Every structure is written in structure tokens, then in C-alpha cells.
Amino acid sequence: MDSMLNQLSSPRELETMTEGEIEQLAKEIRAFIIQSVSQTGGHLASSLGVVEITLALHSVFDFSNDRIIWDVGHQAYAHKIITGRMHDFHTLRQYGGISGFPKITESPYDHFNTGHSSTSISAALGMAVSRDLAGQKQDVIAFIGDGSLTAGLAFEAMNQAGHLKKKMMVILNDNEMSISHNVGALSGYLNQILSGKLYNRMRNQVEVVLKSVPGIGNSFIKLAKAMEDTLKRLFVPGMLFEELGFHYVGPVDGHDYTKLVTTLQKARKIDGPVLVHIKTVKGKGYKYAEKSPAKWHGASPFEISSGRTLGKPKTVPSYTSVFGETMLQLAKENPKITAITAAMPSGTGLERFSEHFPDRFFDVGIAEQHAVTFAAGMAISGKKPFVAIYSTFLQRAYDQVIHDTCLMSLPVVFCLDRAGIVGADGETHHGLFDLSFLRPIPNLILMAPADENELRNMLFTASGLSMPAAIRYPRGSGEGVPLDEVLQEIPIGKSRVLLEGEDAVVLAVGPMAWKAQRVAKRLASEGLSIKVIDARFIKPLDETAILDAVDNCGMVITCEENALAGGFGSAVLELMEQNRMLTPVLRIGIPDIIVHHGATPELQDELRLTEAHLFYRIREFIMENRTVRKHRN
Ligand SMILES: Cc1ncc(C[n+]2csc(CCOP(=O)(O)OP(=O)(O)O)c2C)c(N)n1
DSSP, X not given: OOOHHHHOOOGGGGGGOOHHHHHHHHHHHHHHHHHHHHHHOBOXXXXXXXXXXXXXXXXXXXXXXXXXXXXXXXXXXXXXXXXXXXXGGGGTTSTTSOOSSOOTTTOTTOOSOOOSSSOHHHHHHHHHHHHHHTTOOOOEEEEEETTGGGSHHHHHHHHHHHHHOOSEEEEEEEOSBSSSXXXXXXXXXXXXXXOHHHHHHHHHHHHHHHHTSTTTHHHHHHHHHHTHHHHHHHHXXXXXXXXXXXXXXXXXXXXXXXXXXXXXXXXXXXSSEEEEEEEOOTTTTOHHHHHOTTTTXXXXXXXXXXXOBOSOOOOSOBHHHHHHHHHHHHHHHOTTEEEEESSOTTTTTOHHHHHHOGGGEEEOOSOHXXXXXXXXXXXXXXXXXXXXXXXXXXXXXXXXXXXXXITTTOOOEEEEOSOBOOOTTGGGTOBOSHHHHHTTSTTOEEEOOSSHHHHHHHHHHHHTOSSOEEEEOOSSBOOOXXXXXXXXXXXXXXXXXXEOOSSEEEEEOTTHHHHHHHHHHHHHTTTOOEEEEEOOEEESOOHHHHHHHHHHHSOEEEEEEEESTTXXXXXXXXXXXXTTOOOOEEEEXXXXXXXXXXXXXXXXXXXXXXXXXXHHHHHHHHHHHHHHHHHHO
């Protein structure tokens, strides 16, 4: 017999399915997700946790017309599978394949692109307002996790939604996990919310007990009644949301399909903002993911039976792990050092730091803006905070970097992991803009290590600075270079020469510097003598070294994995313009396009950033300009 999943041709068919059929379908969807992600890698645990609620939502609503915004969007695999993308699932997150996140260009069932967290309620409210202005009728739903709810953005949206009183629904998927365990007072609050029934039962029991105490019982009950409002605040489920203007429903078992359907049907009738609180198990249905949901939040290809990750073990340490180890070393020597993450203790490599220095480590939740200003508060009070945030997520905290840190020149160190192309997560996650958005900020020292040893030395250098600094480094393995045992201070604004040459100079940022050095060595066999400089500093630039090299070599090539607009190459052009230099320049970097998802080498190939491309691009540029020069002479 054909499987339920194979037979499903439209989500509308869910409405007429029996409970048993839905149960079977949920099982098949889970098996399909596990099978598929074991091959491609992807966000496993979050998607496994929301299968029943996804089916219930599609049964009650019709998302060819109604709207749903999946917050972050990493949990939307079941939604993708039942909305026509099952047969493309083997291409998930692959070059040219379907995205790991909702994409409005991919399906009419995806209504808003996501990837960064906590945007869903704002977007849903905007849609609800537009709907009403247009006199339309769709239902609008924001689906948000308890982790994503920790961001200020989500609360800003609820604040306005409670005020506007537009008809909209928020589904709060509470699995007590962000990527790691969810943190903070809100998470504690969600844990304490009792069901309505439980509240009533507790209240009745208290009454019975008090009445049975001779003398004080009745008068105490009167007092308690007078304090009802206060007591309610303690016991009524979801009071926080009620006070924000939402009608609170829940908590509901997020794996009980029938209960979910009746709850959604009732909630749908409420005219105004309603929040449905569901409790789910992250990783549901795959024992390894249920046991270690943080580890299985994002999975590399794996063997299903053992949960073992496939592929060769990495021999060269990643930038992330070198960062984590160096932070530990620095913190042992300098008690002023603190470390801050916005819900990414493992992704940023700070887990060991958190174990060794629990008092000096802070996971602030998904709250990048707060993370930065919180660090600034520590810095102005004599601490040396290191804020570890992926390049793409620091975009959230731009004003805090400028207004709360750099304008006061506070000694915060921004550690930007995942700078450059990140691969399978795609357009929302590439770190392609940080050089452009950080470069104009006064007082900020901006560095990029060419290898993991330089990362260590830059961290050490930054630890001694009395002003703000940012260090950007890529995802994945380092260059495999030996690590200095004794950390070296790097003079601020000083580059280093990786190769001497006379025909042209390559000025490169980050690991592009070693790439360029290898390319230049190959070009030497074609008779071209190319100087290669590891810029190290994007700000301040090593002006003397750059101007000398430009003067001596006569042709300049800049290399960076950052947007060409406003990046390192732009900085070099500005320097040349200030010095009236008309030397030919080739800027290699990311053009003004959206870089999609795929394996990093494939994307680098498309963007002509691989060593092979650099070889031809640099050779062509030198040849062209030599011919022009000959003609002029
Ligand atoms: C602004 C931003 N910061 C950090 C992240 C990285 N991130 C992706 S998912 C996630 C946890 C989300 O937790 P939750 O919303 O509870 O969803 P769950 O995975 O538990 O289903 C984090 C921190 C992000 N996507 N966006």
C-alpha cells in the first residue's frame, strides 16, 4: 500500500482524515524528515517537535489564503513537505535546491522569508493591519518558539498588537529549549504556567483546607477573595500575555492532534490578538534528538541507527574552537574578562568558558541588542567584555555598537564568527556585510585574521586595548598553521607581507590572504612577480605599507569575502584617492547580489572566489594592464 504521505496531494485533505490516519501520517513525516536530514544535514530537532501542530494548523486553516510566518523558519520542514516540496527534499540546503527556511519565491504557502529570529509577530501584525485596511478576511498566524520570544523585537510587536487589538494568532511553541536550554526570567515564567483546570483545582483545595481551620478559615478566605487579583497574577495561566492585551489559551499538549485542532478552532473565533501556548518535545520521535536536543538542533549528515555523524573527523581545529580555547586562556590570566553570547554558547565556542567561569559568562537569550549594551555597561564599569555574535546577527545590534559602545570608546571586543560565506544556511546567514557596516564607525579597531594563529594573537591584542575592537573570522576549519604558545601582541594597524613581488600587489583580508599567497606562487611560474599582503587591519589601514606597495608594484588587487560595496577594497580606493593615485585596481569580493545557499566551495565557485578563479582573474588583470601600459609608453 502507498504511504499516507505519498498519497497526500494537498493539505486540504487533512480536514477529512481520521485520527488514526493523522497519527500514521505524523509518523511517516517524522521518518521522512529523519531519513532526509540524515543525508543532507539540517535543522532536525526543531522540525521533529512540531509535526502534529503543523498538521493541525493546515487542517484548521488554509494557507493558500491564510498567512503563517514561521519564526526563524528552521522548524518548517513538515510544512514544506506537505505543501508540495517533498519530492525536492533531497535537495534541502544544497546548491540550487530548496532552502532550509521559508522562502516566498519557493512556494505560495510561504508568506514571509525568515532566518533571523523573533520577526514573526511584527510581520503578522503588519499583515493583519493591511488585511483590515483592504477589507479582507484571512487569518494571520505567527509561529514562534520560546527561545525566539526572548528577543525585544517579539515584545515590541506584542506591545503594539495588544494595543491595536487586530485579529491575529500567535502560536507559542514552548519546548523549553532555544538552541541550548532557554534562559532567563521569561523561560522560568513559562515553566510555571499552570493549566486553567489545575489553577481552579488548587484554588478549591486551598479553600477547603482554610475553611477546615476553626476560627481563622472564613475570615482568611474573605481576605483572600479581596486579594483575588493579586492571586490571579500568581496563578492564572498566561497572565503576562493577558496583561499585554492577548487572549491567552493553554498550555496545550502540542503532540495531541485532536486537542490542537479543537483549540485552534476555538481560538480562531476570538476577535483580537490571541496567544496559543503549546508544549512540545524538541526532537520528538528520534531518541538521540530527544535526549540531546541541543546537539541535534542542527545536524550534519548522520547514520540513523547509531546517531553517528558521517564524514571524516576534522583534523584542523575550527576558528570557533580556537576562539573558545583562547578565551579560556585569556580569562585565566585576566580576571576582568567576561564573555557574552546571545543564545549561542555552543555555536560561538564559549561552552568551556561557561563551565570554567560561570560568574563571568552570560547567555542573554536571543537578544543581540541587549548583549551589546549590557557589555557596554560592564566595560564602562571596568570589565573587559568579549561579545561573541555571528557576523549576520550583529546586524541586529548596529545602533548599540555605535551609540552605546563606540561613541563612548568603550573597550568592548566584538567577536564575529561566521564572517564571509557560511554555506547551507544561505542568504539570511552569510556574514557578508560586517566590514562595510563597521568600517565607518569612529573609534572602532577592525581586524580579520588570516589564520587561526593570527586569531589568537588578535584576541590577545584586543584584550589589552582600552577602546572598542571587532575581530571577524570565518566558519569552519583554520589553515592548519602551528599555534604560538606565547601569545603575541600585534601592533595596531600593521599588516604583514606574505610574499614579496614587483609586478602587482594583492592586499587581502582574512583567509583570502593565504589563498592569494598560494595563487601568487603559482603565477610566479608564469613569470609574474606578485607581492601579497595580509592586511590584518581593515581599520586603521596600514597606510604606509599599502601606499608603498601600490607605488612600487603599480597594480593593485584587493581580496575579501565581504560585499564589495563599502568593504576593504573600498577602503583601499579611498586611501588611494586621498593620495591622488591613479593605479589600476581590481577589487575581488561579493558583488551586489543575494548569495543563496549551498556548499561554501560551490558558492565561492559561482562568485569566482576560488583559487582557480583568483588565478585567472589576477593573471588577466595584470596582462590587460601591462598591454595598456606598453601602448601608453
Ligand atoms: C537574531 C538571531 N539570533 C540567533 C539566531 C540563531 N538561532 C537559530 S534558532 C535559535 C533558537 C530558537 O529557539 P526557539 O525559538 O525556541 O525554537 P526551537 O529551535 O526551540 O524550536 C537560535 C538562537 C537566529 N536565528 N537569529
